[in-house]
Amino acid sequence: xxxIRLTTAQALVKFLEQQYVxxxxxxxxxVHGIFTVFGHGNVLGLGQALQEASGAxxxxxxxxxxxxxxxxxxxxxxxxxxxxxxxxxxVGPGSANMLTAAATATANQIPVxxxxxxxxxxxxxxxxxxxxxxxxxxxxTVNDAFKAVSKYWDRIYRPEQLMTALLNAMRVLTDQAxxxxxxxxxxxxxxxxxxxxxxxxxxxxVHRVAPRLPRPDEISAAADLIASKQRPLLVCGGGVRYADAxxxxxxxxxxxxxxxxxxxxxxxxxASGCAYNLGGIGxxxxxxxNSLAAQADLVIGVGTRFTDFTTGSKSLFAHSEVEFLTINAxxxxxxxxxxxxxxxxxxxxxxxxxxxxxxxxxxxxxxDEIVSAKAAWETxxxxxxxxxxxxxxxxxxxxxxxxxxIAGHLDEKLPEYAAALNTSLTQTRVLGILNEYIPKDAIxxxxxxxxxxxxxxxxxxxxxxxxxxxxxxxxxxxEISGALGVKLxxxxxxxxxxxxxxxxxxxxxxLVTSLQENKKINVILxxxxxxxxxxxxxxxxxxxxxxxxxxxxxxEGQLSGELMRIDYAASAAGYGVKTFRAATAEQLYSAxxxxxxxxxxxxxxxxxxxxxxTHGYGAxxxxxxxxxxxxxxxxxxxGQKRGQLEKARSY
Numbered sequence: 001x002x003x004i005r006l007t008t009a010q011a012l013v014k015f016l017e018q019q020y021v022x023x024x025x026x027x028x029x030x031v032h033g034i035f036t037v038f039g040h041g042n043v044l045g046l047g048q049a050l051q052e053a054s055g056a057x058x059x060x061x062x063x064x065x066x067x068x069x070x071x072x073x074x075x076x077x078x079x080x081x082x083x084x085x086x087x088x089x090x091v092g093p094g095s096a097n098m099l100t101a102a103a104t105a106t107a108n109q110i111p112v113x114x115x116x117x118x119x120x121x122x123x124x125x126x127x128x129x130x131x132x133x134x135x136x137x138x139x140x141t142v143n144d145a146f147k148a149v150s151k152y153w154d155r156i157y158r159p160e161q162l163m164t165a166l167l168n169a170m171r172v173l174t175d176q177a178x179x180x181x182x183x184x185x186x187x188x189x190x191x192x193x194x195x196x197x198x199x200x201x202x203x204x205x206v207h208r209v210a211p212r213l214p215r216p217d218e219i220s221a222a223a224d225l226i227a228s229k230q231r232p233l234l235v236c237g238g239g240v241r242y243a244d245a246x247x248x249x250x251x252x253x254x255x256x257x258x259x260x261x262x263x264x265x266x267x268x269x270x271a272s273g274c275a276y277n278l279g280g281i282g283x284x285x286x287x288x289x290n291s292l293a294a295q296a297d298l299v300i301g302v303g304t305r306f307t308d309f310t311t312g313s314k315s316l317f318a319h320s321e322v323e324f325l326t327i328n329a330x331x332x333x334x335x336x337x338x339x340x341x342x343x344x345x346x347x348x349x350x351x352x353x354x355x356x357x358x359x360x361x362x363x364x365x366x367x368d369e370i371v372s373a374k375a376a377w378e379t380x381x382x383x384x385x386x387x388x389x390x391x392x393x394x395x396x397x398x399x400x401x402x403x404x405x406i407a408g409h410l411d412e413k414l415p416e417y418a419a420a421l422n423t424s425l426t427q428t429r430v431l432g433i434l435n436e437y438i439p440k441d442a443i444x445x446x447x448x449x450x451x452x453x454x455x456x457x458x459x460x461x462x463x464x465x466x467x468x469x470x471x472x473x474x475x476x477x478x479e480i481s482g483a484l485g486v487k488l489x490x491x492x493x494x495x496x497x498x499x500x501x502x503x504x505x506x507x508x509x510x511l512v513t514s515l516q517e518n519k520k521i522n523v524i525l526x527x528x529x530x531x532x533x534x535x536x537x538x539x540x541x542x543x544x545x546x547x548x549x550x551x552x553x554x555x556e557g558q559l560s561g562e563l564m565r566i567d568y569a570a571s572a573a574g575y576g577v578k579t580f581r582a583a584t585a586e587q588l589y590s591a592x593x594x595x596x597x598x599x600x601x602x603x604x605x606x607x608x609x610x611x612x613x614t615h616g617y618g619a620x621x622x623x624x625x626x627x628x629x630x631x632x633x634x635x636x637x638x639g640q641k642r643g644q645l646e647k648a649r650s651y
Contacts, residue, residue, distance in 0.1 A: 033058030035068035039090025041117025045191020063509035069101030074485030092130025106180030108472035151180035159195035211345030223356035233296035238265025239303015245347035261289035268467035280456030288373035313622035315648035385432020426612035447478035477507030542633030569605035
């Protein structure tokens with residue numbers, strides 16, 4: 001057998017360059033590139049291999065290890081999991097910084113390859129710089145923490161182990177039913193050790209990913225179940241997008257007059273203009289989807305994990321005879337809610353089920369309910385998009401429009417907020433302007449806080465695959481890093497990252513990488529002077545505001561002083577980003593127009609009034625309200641929780 005002498009790191013790079021996938025349209029390169037933050041644990045091994053022979057792999061310089069993995073995750077997500085990035089970091093804190101992003105990728109079932117540096121396999125210099133010593137077990141390193149957040153984990157103690165590790169890595173990274181972060185820990189001495197690898201190991205490998213076909217008996221049982229129901233409801237999940245099944249879902253809905261709601265991951269699989277698209281469903285859903293969900297006698301989940309936000313903590317689907325049917329490539333997710341499971345690719349399942357229902361001559365019993373529900377929500381959406389604070393009583397007043405449980409606090413607080421932030425803009429008004437003004441084929445991205453709820457409810461996606469939301473892990477800090485990943489995946493499109501001031505403070509370092517790569521992203525920063533979503537949650541459940549608004553410490557020693565005034569535009573301008581400020585609708589329109597003309601990354605610092613995000617529309621979320629409290633408000637909240645639990649399904 002012909003062999004070639006390479007270091008472990010060189011062999012790894014050579015292997016990655018030869019990986020291809022074929023989803024039916026011919027081979028495509030699988031690994032686009034590798035994000036790096038170099039340190040002593042990887043710069044001399046993997047760094048040397050990339051410098052000497054990176055081949056077709058593009059090497060990107062990350063600024064923060066968590067941020068670069070978020071970018072890699074967003075790249076794979078926007079590529080519909082058909083192309084990935086690898087990420088390498090150094091020993092200790094560099095590797096540990098990737099843990100949060102690894103969990104984000106795995107929770108969302110997005111493939112990303114992580115190559116953290118590790119301590120010496122020989123243990124000769126122990127404890128090496130940044131090594132964590134466990135006196136009870138010297139084989140444990142920081143990288144063992146990745147086991148909890150990876151779909152596959154391995155550590156390379158000998159160069160020849162790399163071969164089986166990489167083949168297993170590719171198996172998991174291309175698995176449409178059970179993918180996520182793959183971690184291969186690389187001790188820094190082993191990275192530089194050489195071995196005579198078989199040349200055949202580096203041949204061009206094409207991983208053929210065939211859609212899983214449904215079993216005929218499962219399709220027959222599913223068709224019989226649907227045929228027995230009057231008002232079924234589809235739930236469109238992320239699996240619809242990854243399977244390119246948006247057109248199939250739309251055709252299915254139209255043929256059998258079945259409406260559908262969208263999860264955060266499934267939103268924009270089908271354009272919002274479809275007559276049967278009710279929009280967002282669940283805790284962050286809208287009035288039309290949630291009202292019909294409560295009346296549905298059958299819920300058909302397509303490519304969804306049925307998270308608590310989608311199901312309203314298992315209380316949303318309230319019909320006394322409701323049953324569940326799932327189409328999912330994952331047997332695990334297909335079994336959720338004790339459903340009748342059709343385990344297959346979303347597109348293949350919908351096509352087969354459509355044919356079976358045609359044979360049965362099925363059509364739902366809906367009359368004008370779908371049209372009425374959509375019209376009612378559109379009226380509400382337009383109202384929210386136009387509400388602006390005037391400081392006066394009347395139709396323009398904020399009171400009663402947002403977060404009803406804490407509306408009583410608005411009269412007291414809004415004048416302070418308006419004066420401190422010098423703004424009249426509400427968060428929903430900003431979203432209305434953005435949805436109206438930015439290009440219809442632009443991609444919007446978000447992740448955490450109150451924006452995902454407002455966006456899932458209010459955002460109309462005129463073009464498919466233009467809504468990119470990370471809500472499987474709801475990870476603050478994903479937004480800007482993710483925008484870079486999306487731009488790398490689709491460089492010809494405009495990308496807008498919608499981010500709150502809290503998330504921006506946590507992580508925005510990859511703004512610099514976007515400038516370095518000349519990949520323009522547009523950051524829409526909504527500053528409401530705090531962690532507004534969680535501040536609302538506190539107050540809705542009877543607590544007072546504490547540690548969730550950005551306030552100076554008061555003379556009494558509490559975080560209850562004046563609101564902080566932060567100029568986020570100034571911080572981004574220091575990097576070289578083109579920045580704008582907006583506190584009125586007119587200023588926002590002007591800033592958006594100027595941002596579109598720019599060729600470099602932009603940031604619009606928008607001051608918005610706190611507590612002017614949307615609230616729930618008929619959905620409940622189960623949170624940990626204290627059972628014992630001296631506060632009557634907390635006691636009342638606990639009583640409401642117990643009442644809701646009695647209505648919810650227990651499994």
